[in-house]
Amino acid sequence: MTKQIEKPGAPFVGGRVRRTSQRRVTMTDVAREAGCSQATVSFVLNQSPGIKLSAQTRDRVYDAARRLGYAAPVARLQVASPSERRQIGFLVDQMSASPEAAVAIDGAGVAARANGDLLMVSQTFNDPATEAELVRAFVGQGVSALVYMSIFTREIELSAELLDLDIPVFLLNCYTTGQSHPAVVPSEIAGGQRSTRYVIDQGHRRIATITGEIWMEAAQDRLKGYRRALATADIPFDPALVVEGDWSASAGYAATRQLLDLPNRPTAIFCQNDRMAIGCYEALKEAGLDIPRDMSVIGYDDEEISRHMHPALTTSILPHRAMGQWIIEQIEEMADHPGGRYPITKLECPLVERASVAAPKG
Known part of the structure; x- marks a missing residue:
């Protein structure tokens, strides 16, 4: 192939x-x-x-x-006066916990700039009092819409301050019960299924997976996708091939050691983020195994390091930049249709094929 x-x-x-x-x-x-x-x-x-x-x-x-063919989005900014530029508030619960917040903000910022809008960003530190104060500050600045982002994909309960706003509120990487506000999240089940299916298509049938912390929706959904791919390929699910990690390189290393100790080892390992794949690589190389000749490895997230691993890591892109762009693109359209229910928009996690997956030996 x-x-x-x-x-x-x-x-x-x-x-x-x-x-x-x-x-x-x-x-x-x-x-x-x-x-x-x-x-x-x-x-x-x-x-x-x-x-x-x-x-x-x-x-x-x-x-x-x-x-x-890059077209810098500056023409409209040069035409629009400060009084004509729409202001958009962007609240995120944490910025330093992972790179996804910066990526989403960048996507939203590029789209806002292309529209001649101003994007104003702050973080709540998961503190209700700080969040309420920031909402009031944004409203005082005259924002015409507000974006709320959570680092971990999850269902949230909006605060009274957000619910009482008379401007549109958009949710990024989170959603509400009843779908009362427009929301966009990654399509994690499909991403997990696509990743596993890709390894199956190379001929593997004994495929392990190292999950993230299983209380998180991302870990649960990627595992669901993994199981769906196995089921559609008529491959029996083996609980021994599923090891829970915590998204860290150390967890990937320890989980890989555990998988290598099995009497019947897997021939491929689906690490549910790239950082665990780093630890997986280390454990495999320490055991004298070649990637991908002796063991195929696939990651998830497409962090910068994945391009520089040896061999370069096949992985999936988390679409946070596209999610940020989508939010800005929807603000004007959805502002004209307030109220009602909004289906959760799920953006796909595209697979990036590199060099860490090959057909099993023999």
Whole structure:
């Protein structure tokens, strides 16, 4: 089977990265093409004052942007006056717990900038009093909509301050009972199923999985997807092949050691995030096993480190940037249709094929 290997800025369609379809080029794509950080790209393309960058770096960024066809969303900002620019508040419960918050904020910020809007961001620290004060502050600033994000995908109960607002409230990575507010979350069951199915398609039938903390919806749903893929392929579920982790590299290492001690070892391991895959790699290499010749490994999240592991890790993209963009795109449309119920929007977690999965030996 011929693999579609990831290329910088390659679009993804149907759950896998492809080179033949079109999607909007982002600053992240330009950064990869230019070999620099996204912050550097932002400074260059926005012509930020006071930032000392070499002419070579600036030329490299401009050349990469031209090659990829990146259109910096600045024209509308230059036309709109401050009084014409819509203000959008963005509340997140925690920013430092994981990179997903920054990625979602970046996606929302790029979309807001393209619309000529201002995005104002703050975190609540999971403190109700702080949240209430921030809501009042945003309303005082005249925001026309408010986005609420949780780090962990979960059902939430909105505070009285949020429920009493007369402006639209949008939920990112969370949802409410009764679907009273527009919400967008990752399609985790489908993502877990697609990841497992990909390994099955390579010929594996004894596939282990290392889950995250099972009280979290993401871990539960990725496990459901794993089980669905096995069932549709008529592969019996073996509880011994499911080991609970805690999303850390150490958990991936310990769980892999446990799986290697089984009398009948798996031939592939689905690590339900990339950090556990790092520990999995270490345990396999310590045991003298080659990846993917002796053991295939697949991750989840597509963190930056996954591109630089040896071999590069096949994984899935968490769509937080796309979720942030979706929220901004829906604000104007849904503001005209307040009330009622809003089906939860689920964005797919595209699979990125790299080099850590192969057919089983023999």
